[in-house]
Amino acid sequence: MARDLSLLFFAFAFCISSLEATQKNRPAAVWSEEVGITVDEEATARPVAGIEHTLRKLEAGEEAPSVQVYFRHPAEKGKENTFHCYAESFHPPKINITLLKNGIPMENVQQSDLSFKKDWTFERLVYAKVIPDGKAEFACKVEHITLPQPMIYKLDQEY
Numbered sequence: 001m002a003r004d005l006s007l008l009f010f011a012f013a014f015c016i017s018s019l020e021a022t023q024k025n026r027p028a029a030v031w032s033e034e035v036g037i038t039v040d041e042e043a044t045a046r047p048v049a050g051i052e053h054t055l056r057k058l059e060a061g062e063e064a065p066s067v068q069v070y071f072r073h074p075a076e077k078g079k080e081n082t083f084h085c086y087a088e089s090f091h092p093p094k095i096n097i098t099l100l101k102n103g104i105p106m107e108n109v110q111q112s113d114l115s116f117k118k119d120w121t122f123e124r125l126v127y128a129k130v131i132p133d134g135k136a137e138f139a140c141k142v143e144h145i146t147l148p149q150p151m152i153y154k155l156d157q158e159y
């Protein structure tokens with residue numbers, strides 16, 4: 001009986017230690033996906049500060065957008081294209097995205113619905129048809145509660 005119990009104990013201890021080992025070796029990204037918390041690279045590098053950072057974000061519910069501007073197709077002078085401004089990873093879902101051509105808001109702009117990502121943040125694509133002339137400057141203005149002032153993202157692409 002005592003022998004059975006100690007065998008059971010060793011089996012149990014073995015399970016626990018292999019479970020711990022597995023968890024230690026798991027990447028933070030996998031862990032965060034399961035519990036639904038975003039852990040950024042900085043947070044992974046500095047665990048304590050990272051946890052504080054994550055808690056603060058959860059409390060405030062705020063996350064600044066990350067923004068990319070690009071042409072849909074390789075840009076060619078005189079050839080119709082689509083100018084995209086893609087904002088992602090932001091919260092709350094109130095955002096103003098304005099496409100600018102030479103600093104002036106563009107017309108016939110379309111946008112995707114706000115979509116919800118796995119990590120509770122939002123994304124949106126705003127786009128407009130353009131015919132690059134080789135001179136015009138395309139940019140995207142983004143307003144969000146996390147930004148002290150509107151941010152302008154210029155299309156940094158030769159065409």
Ligand SMILES: *[C@@H]1O[C@H](CO)[C@@H](O)[C@H](O)[C@H]1NC(C)=O
Nearest residue numbers: 094095096097142143144145
């Ligand atoms: C978006 O624009 C409207 C109208 O200018 C403004 O009232 C609102 O505060 C802006 N929203 C954000 C998130 O900046």
